[in-house]
Amino acid sequence: MTHVPSAETRDPEPSDGVVVAFPDRATPADEISNFFDVSLDLLVVRDLDGRVIKASRSWHTALGHHPHEMEGQPLLRLVHPEDMPGTLGSVAEVTNRKAGDPVLGFINRYRHADGHYRLLEWRAQRFGDRIYGVARDVTNRVAGEKALREAKAAAEAASVAKSDFLANMSHEIRTPLNGVIGIIDALSRTELTPEQREMVGLVQSSGVTLERLVSDILDVSKIEAGQLALEARPFDLDEAIAACIDVNRAKAEDKGLTFEIERHEAARGAFVGDSTRIRQVLGNLLSNAVKFTARGGVSVHIQVTDDTLTDDGRHTLTLEVRDTGVGFPSEHAERMFERFSQADGSITRRFGGTGLGLSICRSLVEIMGGEISATSTPNLGSRFTVRLPLERTEPVAARPKRPEVLSPRPADRPLRVLLAEDHPVNQRVVQMILSDQDVDLVTVDDGAQAVAAFAGGGFDLVLMDMQMPLMDGLTATRAIRALEAEQNAVPTPVIMLSANAMAEHQDAARLAGADLHVAKPITAASLLAGMQAVVDHQSSSVGLAI
Structure with a gap:
């Protein structure tokens, strides 16, 4: 409430030389009137029947309604029809509020004199047979908050779309690159003339450079998006x-x-x-x-x-x-x-x-x-x-100490390996890499076939592509682990071979039950090293010629 000084109060040093006098005392009605005149918020006093007793000048400034025209009229006639049920509930809450209860806010739409609606945020309190309310126009604030939420949602959606795009691009680029690098790597292990070996070396170098470039671009994109998880x-x-x-x-x-x-x-x-x-x-x-x-x-x-x-x-x-x-x-x-x-x-x-x-x-x-x-x-x-x-x-x-992941395998039989891979070129890459190894390789085209083949038993290791039709590698790996749990069997090593090389894909492979994630493009060295690592910590027990 504004303090009103007495008649004897003077400005001790008026800047313009004018002596300012104030009335001896103001009545409560005068004080309320003065307060209503200067308030920027929308003030209103109404009776228990909802009729306006007094309204501030700000109603005219904000909503175009003259205070004297509002007096004696129902305040709720200005409320948007759709907001009326909630408004009546708020009115009942204020009317029946007990001493000590918290003052609750409420937002609804009030009609402007020209017909459009503005959002008002209310606080009200009952004193005797009157309700004293104060409202503030929050139309712009609410619109700004909505725009901020929408912008945030759009940014999050764009971030997700970007991540999905990067993951897909990684997969689509690495899949053919795996064929190029894998086949050239296998070719380099054959008898070649000096000229042929030089050409193979050039292709290998170019493939490695391209794979490094793909990885760098993906890393930069993840870092920029703040999505690089450690x-x-x-x-x-x-x-x-x-x-x-x-x-x-x-x-x-x-x-x-x-x-x-x-x-x-x-x-x-x-x-x-x-x-x-x-x-x-x-x-x-x-x-x-x-x-x-x-x-x-x-x-x-x-x-x-x-x-x-x-x-x-x-x-x-x-x-x-x-x-x-x-x-x-x-x-x-x-x-x-x-x-x-x-x-x-x-x-x-x-x-x-x-x-x-x-x-x-x-x-x-x-x-x-x-x-x-x-x-x-x-x-x-x-x-x-x-x-x-x-x-x-x-x-x-x-x-x-690296734990044993396999029960002892007879030394007089080859390592039985199940390969689940839907891409013919990538199937051939693995077959070529393992062709000179002591390996019995069984190849299937999708995860469902892999689970069915594994159920037959007898495999020492599983090479599982992550992204396949019908059933992906993650689902198939979980199904294999569930099958082993039902049979109380020793877990068979599973290596995820994936063109999805981001950190979250490695995490997904591990959570699904895979022992190792080998990113495509694979080479003989990376594949055989991974197989050696998960099968046995002693290279002689497996005998893979890396």
């Missing part, structure tokens, strides 16, 4: 990085480079984190080091310390990759981690590449809570350093 599972550090080290060591040796590994004793054992992404970061740095080095060598330094990047007591994994390659000016160090950026245009012309790799590395490292940096000198080499916080789950001396 795993937090126990893993063995040696096993996590061994493959990418071995691959890049072979590449370095093929170029006549030295390849050195310096591993601190503490950099062993089991940790919790996303081993796939750690391997991806290290593999990218090593691949770049080999790629940009013509003479000298590449080295990787691995260390785990008690220093922490955060306050939660985690250890720090440090991965440092050094090379004696082309290098780059120190002022370009930060630019190297920007998308589509390389040290200069000649890098792309000389070595190729999109400039996405280091950007993805930085994003992955930052998402994992770490940091990445680079130092370099032109023509002398570069050093890239990654620091990641990791929780150790076992002491250094402890080594995780």
